Amino acid sequence: MLLAIDCGNTNTVFSIWDGEKFLCTMRTSTHHARTADAYFTWFSTLLEHYGIDPEITEVIISSTVPRVVFNLRVFSDQFFGCRPLVVGKSDCLLPALPRVDQGTIVGPDRLVNTAGAYDRHGGNLIVVDFGTATTFDVAGKDGAYVGGVIAPGVNLSLEALHMAAAALPHVDITKPQRVVGTNTVACMQSGVFWGYVGLVKEICARIKAERDQTMKIIATGGLAPLFAQTEDLFDVIEDDLTMHGLTVIHKYNKENAD
Ligand SMILES: Nc1ncnc2c1ncn2[C@@H]1O[C@H](COP(=O)(O)OP(=O)(O)O)[C@@H](O)[C@H]1O
Ligand SMILES: CC(C)(COP(=O)(O)O)[C@@H](O)C(=O)NCCC(=O)O
Ligand SMILES: [K+]
Numbered sequence: 001m002l003l004a005i006d007c008g009n010t011n012t013v014f015s016i017w018d019g020e021k022f023l024c025t026m027r028t029s030t031h032h033a034r035t036a037d038a039y040f041t042w043f044s045t046l047l048e049h050y051g052i053d054p055e056i057t058e059v060i061i062s063s064t065v066p067r068v069v070f071n072l073r074v075f076s077d078q079f080f081g082c083r084p085l086v087v088g089k090s091d092c093l094l095p096a097l098p099r100v101d102q103g104t105i106v107g108p109d110r111l112v113n114t115a116g117a118y119d120r121h122g123g124n125l126i127v128v129d130f131g132t133a134t135t136f137d138v139a140g141k142d143g144a145y146v147g148g149v150i151a152p153g154v155n156l157s158l159e160a161l162h163m164a165a166a167a168l169p170h171v172d173i174t175k176p177q178r179v180v181g182t183n184t185v186a187c188m189q190s191g192v193f194w195g196y197v198g199l200v201k202e203i204c205a206r207i208k209a210e211r212d213q214t215m216k217i218i219a220t221g222g223l224a225p226l227f228a229q230t231e232d233l234f235d236v237i238e239d240d241l242t243m244h245g246l247t248v249i250h251k252y253n254k255e256n257a258d
Contacts, residue, residue, distance in 0.1 A: 001054045003080070004246035005072060007063035008109060009132035010155075014043065015243045016054050022243060024050050032067035036075035059084035060250045062108040062242070064132075085253055087112055087246070095119075095252045096144035109242060110137040111145055115252075116245025117218050118143030120238070124213050126204055127241065128234065130154060130221030134196070136203055138211070149203050154223050157192050175229055200233050 002017040012030045016023040026046045028034075047053065059076040061084050063069050069086060076084040085092050087108040095115055098106050113127040114137050123141035128134065133156070136149035152160070154173050161168045171188050179194055181187035208215050219227070219234040220241040228237055238244070 001056050001058075002247065002250055003056045003059045003076075004243050004250070005059065005061045005063075005084075006109065006112070006242045006246065007061065007065055007068050007072070009064055012068070013243070015240075015246075016052070016056065017243075017247050018054070022240065023052055023054060025240075025243070030065055030068060032065060032071070034068070034071060036071050036078050039071065039075045040079050056080045056082075058082055058250065060087070060246050061085070062087040062112045062246060064107050064109050085250060087249060092249065093253050093256055094249065096140075096142050098145040099140065100145070100147060106145060107135070110135055110148060112242050112245035112249060113137050113220065114139045114143065114145040114245070115248045116241045116243075117238075119248045120241075120244065121216050121218065121236075124211075124215045126207055126215050126217045128200060128204075128217060128219045128221075128224070129242075130219070130223040130227070132156060134199075134221075136207065138207060138215075149207070151199060151203075154192060154196055157195075158188060161188055161191075173223065173226065175226060196227060197231060197233065200227065201231070204233075 004015045004017055006013045007030055010030060011027050013027050015025045028042060059080060059082055061072050073084055076082055094111060100106055113129055117125050117127045118139050123139060123143050125139040127137040132153045134151045134153050138146050138148050140146040158171050162170045171185050174189055175193055176186055176190045179190055181190045204217055216235045219237045224237045227233055
């Protein structure tokens with residue numbers, strides 16, 4: 001079985017893929033100093049809780065935080081006796097090569113999102129991922145990553161207000177009832193929520209105009225459903241898109257290994 005690990009700047013998600021479906025998904029905060037032993041203690045406790053005893057023989061990792069890869073490699077080697085495939089490393093093949101400026105290192109999560117979305121929907125796509133950053137990943141007709149947009153994440157924006165302004169509290173995002181807030185929290189939520197609705201609409205419209213294409217918009221990340229509540233921002237929401245992309249890349253590497 002395959003263990004797929006998606007490490008973002010905030011959370012690290014582990015999913016076990018039995019070849020047909022995900023058996024379980026587990027989430028922990030991203031912390032580069034977490035040791036292989038600590039991962040295993042957490043991992044095996046949750047497996048026991050779910051009553052799953054999978055035989056993991058392969059591991060694939062996508063990490064936007066380079067430093068965590070070391071301990072995840074040790075985890076993989078020590079507990080499953082295998083060398084993980086790490087997206088973005090030269091020995092990890094991609095179904096389609098990114099078309100970006102020479103020397104640019106694309107976030108592996110964005111390459112994985114693009115591969116996962118292309119596998120499900122074909123080409124000409126915009127993937128909107130509400131993570132620590134909000135990213136727009138554009139897939140060309142052949143499924144290659146052809147560039148995108150990086151904007152501050154929703155929670156990061158709220159946190160930045162709190163950090164920089166003495167009178168602004170820590171606030172969780174929610175859809176405000178009205179645009180005009182009548183208290184500080186409502187004003188902040190309005191600014192970020194409606195600001196993001198506008199940001200998503202404008203960026204997607206401009207991408208479509210620039211590429212002169214109709215493009216399907218796929219949203220992923222925990223906050224995608226919140227933004228879908230209001231307007232028709234996305235064609236589809238898929239919370240398992242990054243994990244699906246990892247299985248696609250893993251399969252491609254197995255089939256094309258020499
Ligand atoms: N279902 C959810 N509801 C509210 N906030 C969420 C949800 N899922 C994730 N978040 C928040 O969204 C932000 C990004 O999380 P995540 O998607 O895990 O980011 P990353 O992939 O960059 O680690 C974090 O601040 C996280 O707490
Ligand atoms: C843009 C990102 C910070 C998003 O990371 P995330 O929100 O998933 O933690 C990550 O994809 C990254 O570090 N990218 C490198 C630069 C690039 O993709 O062009
Ligand atoms: K992400």
